[in-house]
Amino acid sequence: MASKFHALMYPWFATGHITPFMHLANKLGEKGHRVTFLLPKKALKQFEHLNLYPHHIVFRTVTVPHVDGLPLGVETSSEIPISSTNLLASAMDLTRSQVEDVVRALKPDVIFFDFAHWIPEVAREFGAKSVDYLLLCAAAVANLIVHAGGEFDVPPPGYPSSKVLLHKKDAYSMKPLANSTEDLDAFKERFIASFTKCDVIMIKACKEFEGKFCTYVESKMDKKILFTGPMLHHADATIPLEEEWSNWLSRFELGSVVFCAFGSETIMERDQFQELCLGMELTGLPFLVAVKPPRGTTTIQEALPEGFEERVKGRGVVWGGWVQQPLILSHPSVGCFVSHCGLGSMWESLVSDCQIVLVPQIAEQIINARLMSQELEVSVEVAREETGWFSKESLRDNIKSVMDRDSELGNRVRNNHTKWRKTLTSPGLVNGYVDDLIESLKDLIVHALDKP
Structure with missing residues (x-):
């Protein structure tokens, strides 16, 4: 095989x-x-602006078919509530013939996927290898394994840490994912089918x-x-921070601003959004909150x-x-x-100099937050009621x-965070993983070609 492959x-x-x-x-x-x-x-x-190597990376688009229950024209999850995920996943399934046409024409060596659980079948038909790229931390994958066995509050023998485990009391975190038990079961089945059918799992x-x-x-x-x-x-x-935010942030003392963001998909209830705003106000610190308008509203201003x-x-901004x-x-x-602790935000927080406060919204984010706050002690997690809501006082505190x-807790998480940041940003760490990954993919492809 040539030293370069096509993914x-x-x-x-x-x-x-x-x-x-x-x-x-x-x-x-x-x-x-x-x-x-x-x-x-x-x-x-x-x-497309994220493509740093356009000579090697080419975009191709798919047409997302309409599915009953979705608004016309919806193509991405940011356009719908998270409870409609299964409908958009059904629309993705209907793109299979388009994907098959691309694979037939281009004959890639390997296909990376996550939700499209039928990709391994397409890859096998056209002689490619399939890699299920699980965008979860290893602790979250470990939890999936545990819960597949029916365990919740008591970890099975050999489980690494009881601190990082989803419990029955965390049931509220599953509610946003689906409109019904059937939808949730379908979601789980899709997930399990993806990593059982693929050739390799990547985490x-x-x-x-x-x-x-x-x-x-x-x-x-x-x-x-x-x-x-x-x-x-x-x-x-070459892309600087937008002048509006650079100028605003520069008005305040070093390390004094609280920045809060909950990702591109979190849509809060109006009352909980207001509790968030009031909690930030109660800190007495300058703050920038960047969240989507709450449910039932079209602008941030109408919900404040x-x-x-x-x-x-003069000291606080809420941006939608x-x-x-x-x-x-x-x-x-x-x-x-202040973060929802989605996987991307988790890594971005770890390599920053900021103190970390976590307000997870759904199941995998809770696991990320427990890994960060209880296992590694690099952050704190805001306490929640059984409904999943938090109070303005809890957020402030x-x-x-x-x-x-002068806080003992603040200094402990700061010191632990500094240690891990140095490890994760150490020279050669990222490239070492990339090099090993590429060699493993080459071996995977070569072994496929060697088979009669």
Whole structure:
């Protein structure tokens, strides 16, 4: 086989999935491998600027068919509530013939996917290998294995840590994922089918960070497991932070600003959104909140608590649009990151200098938060009621606990965070994982070609 291979990528139609696939594509493109990247037409403009190696990485678009129950024209998960995920997944399934046409014409060596559980069948038909890229930390994958066995509150023998486990009391975190038990079961079946049918499972995890969870997953899965490492994205240095935010943040003292962002898909209830705003106000610190308008509203302004804007004028901003999260986190005035702890945000928080406060929304984010707060002690997690809601006082107290320079807890998580940041950003770590990954993929392809 030639030293370079051709990879096809077909991620789930969500920002939090397309972005890390794009980071992987850039790592392969940097090494001279060809990548054909499939994504919906609407998403092309949003992501094409992330292509750092256009001579090696080519985008191709798919037409997303309409499915009853979805608004006309929907192509990505950011356009719908998370409970409609199964409908969009059904639309993705209807693109199978388009994907088959691409695979037939281009004959890739390997296909990376996640939600499209039928990709292994397509890959096998046309002589390619399939890799299920699980955009979960190793601890979350370990939890999937445990829950598949029916365990919840008591970890089975050999499970790495009882601190990082989803419990029955966390049932609220599953409610946003589906409209019914049947939808949730379908979601689980799709997930399980993806990693049982594929040739190789790939996990966005780092053994230095989650060693015992990686070992547990490898011991339980009956197939090859690859770990990508942190797969950190290095932004184009020529693209600065937008002037509006750079100027605003620069008005405040070093490390004094609290930045809050809950990702591209979290849509809060109006009352909980207001509790978030009031909690930020109660800290007395300057803050920037970037979240989507809450459910039932079209703008942030119409949902703000009464009198809020006047009270925080000059020190607090609540923004309903997209922001350059990594660049804001690296701004010297930002000292605390309040996050939902999605996987991408988890890694971005770890390589930042900010204190970390976590407000997870759904199941995998809870696992990420417990890994960060209880196992590694690099952050604090805001306490929640059984409904899954948090109070403004709880949010305030957690932020102040890590921002107070005399706080024992704040100093402990700061010191632990510094240790892990140095490990994760150490020279050669990311490239070492990429090199090992590429060699494993070459072996996978070569063995496929050797078979009669």
